[in-house]
Amino acid sequence: MTAAAEKLSPAPSFLDGLRPEALGAPESGIVEVMNYGRLREGLIPLWAGEGDVPTPTFIAEAATRSLAAGETFYTWQRGIPDLREALARYHTNLFGQPFSAERFFVTQSGMHAIQTVVRIIAGAGDEVIVPTPAWPNCAAALGVAGAKPVMVPQIFTEEGWKLDYQRLSDAITPRTRGIFINSPSNPTGWVATPEDLAFVLDLSRKHGLWIFADEIYTRFYYAGARAPSFRDIRTPEDRIIFTDTFSKNWAMTGWRMGWIEAPPEIGQVIENLLQYSTSGIAAFLQRAGVAALERGESFVQHQIARARQGRDIVVKGLGNTGKVRFAPANGAFYLFFAVEGKPDVRRLGLEIVDQANVGLAPGTAFGAGGEGFMRLCYLRSPEQLRVATQRLVDWLERI
Numbered sequence: 001m002t003a004a005a006e007k008l009s010p011a012p013s014f015l016d017g018l019r020p021e022a023l024g025a026p027e028s029g030i031v032e033v034m035n036y037g038r039l040r041e042g043l044i045p046l047w048a049g050e051g052d053v054p055t056p057t058f059i060a061e062a063a064t065r066s067l068a069a070g071e072t073f074y075t076w077q078r079g080i081p082d083l084r085e086a087l088a089r090y091h092t093n094l095f096g097q098p099f100s101a102e103r104f105f106v107t108q109s110g111m112h113a114i115q116t117v118v119r120i121i122a123g124a125g126d127e128v129i130v131p132t133p134a135w136p137n138c139a140a141a142l143g144v145a146g147a148k149p150v151m152v153p154q155i156f157t158e159e160g161w162k163l164d165y166q167r168l169s170d171a172i173t174p175r176t177r178g179i180f181i182n183s184p185s186n187p188t189g190w191v192a193t194p195e196d197l198a199f200v201l202d203l204s205r206k207h208g209l210w211i212f213a214d215e216i217y218t219r220f221y222y223a224g225a226r227a228p229s230f231r232d233i234r235t236p237e238d239r240i241i242f243t244d245t246f247s248k249n250w251a252m253t254g255w256r257m258g259w260i261e262a263p264p265e266i267g268q269v270i271e272n273l274l275q276y277s278t279s280g281i282a283a284f285l286q287r288a289g290v291a292a293l294e295r296g297e298s299f300v301q302h303q304i305a306r307a308r309q310g311r312d313i314v315v316k317g318l319g320n321t322g323k324v325r326f327a328p329a330n331g332a333f334y335l336f337f338a339v340e341g342k343p344d345v346r347r348l349g350l351e352i353v354d355q356a357n358v359g360l361a362p363g364t365a366f367g368a369g370g371e372g373f374m375r376l377c378y379l380r381s382p383e384q385l386r387v388a389t390q391r392l393v394d395w396l397e398r399i
Contacts, residue, residue, distance in 0.1 A: 021144050028136065029346060029365030037353035044388040047349075047359040049186060049334070050253040051306070051379035055288075056299050059250060062291035066284035075283045077271045079106030079259070083286045086293040087259060094218075095231050102264040105271070106286060108278045110216055110245030110258035115141050116273050117241050117260065121210045122147035126177045128212070131163060132367035133336070135186045138214070139367060150176070153369035154190065160327045161190040165199055172203065178210035179203065184217040184227050184331025187366050187375040191227050191331040201230065204239060211240040216258075217332040219249055219300055220307055227331050236263075248333075249300045250292040257285050303379070307333040310378030310385050317389035323396045333379040336363065338372045339396070345374055356395040358388050 015023065030047055037043050078084065084101040091099040107113040114137065122128050124146035130139050132151045139149035152171050155162045168179070179200055183192035192200075204211050213230050221227040230240050245258035262270060274280065314335050318324050326337035342348045345362040352358055352374075363373030378385055 021146050025144055030361040033349040037359050043357045045359040046377045047361045053251050055251050059288045059291045063284045063288040066287040071283040075280045077274050077280045080286045083289050086290045090293045103261050105260040106281050107258045109256040113243040113258045113260045118145050122177045127175045129171050129179045133370035138180050151368040161188045163196050180212040182214040186332055187334050188336045189329025189332050194228050213242045216244050220333055221331045250296050307379050313385045314378050314389050321396045335376045336373050343372050356391045358391050
């Protein structure tokens with residue numbers, strides 16, 4: 001090769017040496033809109049799955065007391081005993097059945113809990129069924145682990161989103177390792193009925209599958225104290241692992257702390273994976289978690305009441321325009337709606353930022369079935385939601 005040819009040869013790319021699983025990790029459609037609009041003056045951000053109330057003082061003070069006491073050393077891999085016991089009591093009270101602390105494992109966020117469960121169950125060549133539209137991080141975690149998320153769209157009706165039992169059954173192959181169920185659902189607000197749960201559990205038993213049960217919105221349920229759960233119908237032999245987080249109930253999204261509930265028999269496997277990922281969660285964070293569980297029930301009720309009021313505001317305001325369609329949200333705190341004549345929701349999200357100064361998440365970020373929809377988080381102050389809703393109504397009248 002001549003010197004001139006060498007000068008024209010392209011320089012090697014750092015990307016050439018990366019693993020395909022890492023290269024294949026999808027960009028977030030939600031983050032794209034957030035980056036586009038986050039610096040807009042006066043913009044009302046309803047794109048992320050969090051409220052606008054900071055963590056209660058009694059929770060933060062528990063962390064500062066722990067720091068002042070010098071709890072800054074390595075800690076229990078599974079979580080400090082006080083927190084695991086508090087988790088057991090919380091679940092016993094919520095579900096009306098006894099729980100052992102040995103079933104609980106503290107993680108560095110709900111996302112870390114899901115990543116850990118994925119590592120336990122699925123790897124290269126395996127498949128996990130994911131009913132969609134769904135929070136995208138589970139499918140992405142499967143892909144990064146080398147597994148294949150098998151998307152099974154739900155059925156949209158005016159009465160609500162529904163599981164497609166036949167398509168779920170047909171999606172099972174010899175490579176299927178599990179089924180991911182997020183109920184109440186982000187982004188649709190769908191809540192699995194007892195019949196839905198029984199159907200999925202029957203599939204699990206028949207085919208020897210694991211159920212990934214993400215029930216982080218179980219308290220945000222508008223027909224009772226909590227949503228129906230696999231815990232209501234499981235037996236000790238059923239292959240179910242639950243993931244949860246402190247983020248939603250107690251306004252602790254920035255604390256990055258969650259938990260896994262799993263059969264004690266696989267406890268050592270979970271502990272090993274926690275050791276090789278985070279080596280335990282900071283003790284002062286865990287003290288805050290204890291305070292949330294033991295003293296935070298009135299705050300959780302306040303959060304639920306705000307979500308219910310927020311739902312009423314946006315449903316009434318947007319529903320009266322006649323230009324959007326959506327199914328009733330029975331749980332979580334999102335309105336998943338479609339704008340008539342606006343199918344390109346990626347572009348629509350940017351348009352709404354420019355023309356209404358409101359930030360929403362495009363439905364395409366949530367997988368198959370999300371095309372044509374936008375997600376709005378209504379766990380916000382009533383005053384802010386009224387302004388945001390009026391802006392959207394005014395924008396809808398102009399288009």
